[in-house]
Amino acid sequence: MPYRSRPTILLAAVAAGALLACGGDTPATGKNATAVAPGPDTGAVSRPLAVGNVAGGTVGNAAGAAAFTRCVVCHQADGGGLPNVFPPLAGSEWVNGSADRVLAAVMHxxxxxITVKGTAFNSAMMPYGTGVPMTDQELADVVTYVRASWGNRGSAVTPADVERVRRATASRTTPYTATELQAMP
Ligand code: HEC
Structure with missing residues (x-):
């Protein structure tokens, strides 16, 4: 398959710039932000941990690491995000919670x-997997990667999971709010 991440990085960089540029319209710290935190991952107990999970390190998921080049401009190589602008993936209760919720968030x-690790953000992330075409395999790889990196302990995600969530959310045409994500199983 052709290596497509370069144009995507450019696209993401433009989007990041746009987000930063229009900070006046969308306050990143969100005065009106209501605390929204996810519930427990009810599926986690019966699912295996993501492959190669090591505390604070990268994983044996080279495809996931490659796909993460789409996300790195905002969420950063160490998964820490950028204060007040881009939320962290490292230690995020959303990333470590329900896999379906993470898939729906990334897809749409x-x-x-949204509150992540006790900090309120109020911005927007574009849809990957619908707006930015990503295959089921790529989405499974990248979500598995973020759920297994930087000390995260989320379960692995398969292309079959992606396909199931794609079908369940097929009618969705706008990004999800944290409240909607929270209501998902
Ligand atoms: C252009 C910047 C940008 C890029 C690129 C980006 N995100 Fe995000 N992401 C955000 C922002 C901003 C939010 C918070 C949206 C809000 O405030 O409602 C977010 C939220 C999230 C969340 C939920 C909150 C959290 O921190 O746990 C997850 C999970 C996530 N992104 C994963 C990804 C993944 C995986 C990719 C790559 C496929 C990606 N993002 C690419 C900006 C970005």
Missing amino acids: GVTGP
């Missing part, structure tokens, strides 16, 4: 107030 985007 996220908008509005």
Whole structure:
């Protein structure tokens, strides 16, 4: 398959610039942000941990690491995000919670107030996997990667999981709010 991440990085960089540039319209710290935190991952107990999970390190998921080049401009190589602008993936209760919720967020985007590790963000993330075409395999790889990196302990995700969530959310045309994500199983 052709290596497509370069144009995507450019696209993401433009989007990041746009987000930063329009900070006046969308306050990153969100005065109106309501605390929204996810519930427990009810599926986690019966699922295996993501492959190669090591505390604070990268994993044996080279494809996931490659796909993460789409995300790195905002969420950063150490998964720490950027204070007040891009939320962290490292230690995020969303990333470590329900896998379906993470898939839905990445596939359709996220908008509005969201609390991650006790900090409120209020911005928007574009849809990957619908707006930015990503295959089921790529989505499975990247979500598995972020759920297994930087000390995260989320279960692995398969292309079959992606396909199931794609079908369940097929009618969705706008990014999810944190409240909607929270209501998902
Ligand atoms: C252009 C910047 C940008 C890129 C690129 C990006 N995100 Fe995000 N992401 C955000 C923002 C901003 C939010 C918070 C949205 C809000 O405030 O509602 C977010 C939220 C999230 C969340 C939920 C909150 C959290 O921190 O746990 C996850 C999970 C996530 N992104 C994963 C990804 C993955 C995986 C990729 C790559 C496929 C990616 N993001 C690419 C900006 C980005």
